[in-house]
Amino acid sequence: MKIALLYFSGTGNTKWLAETLFSFLVEKGGTVSVFNLEDDIEFQAKDYDTILVAHPVYGAHVPRLVSDKIQILIQGNIPITVIATFGYVNALGYFAEKKALGRRIDSYFNLKMFNNISTPKMKLGIKNIEKRLSSKAKIEKKIEKISILIMQNKRKIQGIGPQLLVGIRIRKAFREELQKHYQTWGVDPEHCTLCGLCVRECPTHSIIEKDAVFTFHATCTACMRCYNHCPEQAITINNVYADPNIYTRYHGPWK
Ligand SMILES: Cc1cc2nc3c(=O)[nH]c(=O)nc-3n(C[C@H](O)[C@H](O)[C@H](O)COP(=O)(O)O)c2cc1C
Ligand code: SF4
Ligand code: SF4
Structure with a gap:
């Protein structure tokens, strides 16, 4: 299976996910090309059997860099698989992601990692390194499960629940803030x-x-x-x- 893995990572969580997923997919026989969306990339969607897009969630939004680039790079109605990383709750979810990217999404995976913001405005905590390391094996297991589903071509939509209704309000509140x-x-x-x-x-x-x-x-x-x-x-x-x-x-x- 020829797989394209396109990702954006502001502070390293999604980059690590992309590297780990790459290893699992290759181990299971996939031929994987990895593209960092912040680079100027040459990408032809038609060259691949499956397209994966990985990115962080920002206040129930897709990062603007990701939605802008995906709309340019993937023309037509080619379905994709999305893997979203976040620190607490993904209130963006499948439906709003589809709208933001303007395309069909075959599978949607949630990967809870770690918060990356601690500012005088957003007084959130950064988990200490011991705590983060103690959950590494569990997160790796989740990534391996995602890789198995991708290789088996099995469709799965994760994270549909009441948090997506709250997400409508969060998105509204964050829209201007992010812009x-x-x-x-x-x-x-x-x-x-x-x-x-x-x-x-x-x-x-x-x-x-x-x-x-x-x-x-x-x-x-x-x-x-x-x-x-x-x-x-x-x-x-x-x-x-x-x-x-x-x-x-x-x-x-x-x-
Ligand atoms: C502007 C901004 C908004 C964020 N909003 C959320 C959020 O709504 N929910 C959440 O759980 N984490 C949120 N986070 C945390 C990130 O989604 C999380 O740390 C992500 O894994 C970062 O990925 P990266 O290191 O690849 O950039 C936010 C981070 C930033 C920078
Ligand atoms: S200016 Fe904006 S896009 Fe650039 S590094 Fe800072 S937060 Fe990221
Ligand atoms: S703010 Fe100043 S010290 Fe900090 S990275 Fe930029 S140039 Fe360097």
Whole structure:
């Protein structure tokens, strides 16, 4: 079976899922090509028997980078399989995902991983590494089960339940917030060393630095990579410096 696995990962959870799923699929005889949606990729849907799309859930939304790219890359009504990663609850789900991507979805899988946001605005906790590592084997088992269903061509829709009704409200509340997320970002000049990492790593090239002045642009997909990866924790939200002793930064599932 020729499989295309297209993924986007802001902070590493979905990247690890893609790598792990790749290994299981290859082990079971699949021929798998992996594409990172943040790269300029050459992709022809007709070259594959099955297309898998993996991405994080953002406030019951598909990240804009993902919906925009998928609509361009996969023309026509080719069915796909989606695997969504999230920290707590996936209130996006199959129906809203279908609408956001504008296509048929044959299978929809939920993979609960770990929250990646802890800010003065979103006072959520980051699970400590021991706790995360203790659930690694269980998550790997879930990914293996997904790989078996894919290889057997078995259709499955996970995660249909009352949380999807709540998701309608969450989506409404988050729509503007996600669109205007770029307006909340800033850089604290007292902490920034002008290392340039945030500019280089931004998946949507939304951060511009000129003469030590940073501007964040509307193409921001709200992935939190700049905030989490800045070595000086200098990225601010609504002009507030987020003390790393209080607001832990997230560096990927096993770090
Ligand atoms: C802007 C934003 C919104 C998020 N919204 C949700 C959410 O609604 N539900 C949830 O369980 N996790 C939510 N999360 C957590 C991510 O979905 C989760 O950490 C995901 O696995 C991150 O994947 P990545 O590391 O591949 O970027 C959100 C994260 C971000 C950055
Ligand atoms: S990553 Fe942090 S320290 Fe480096 S340029 Fe960006 S804000 Fe400044
Ligand atoms: S500006 Fe920050 S949050 Fe927005 S896309 Fe770039 S790295 Fe992600």
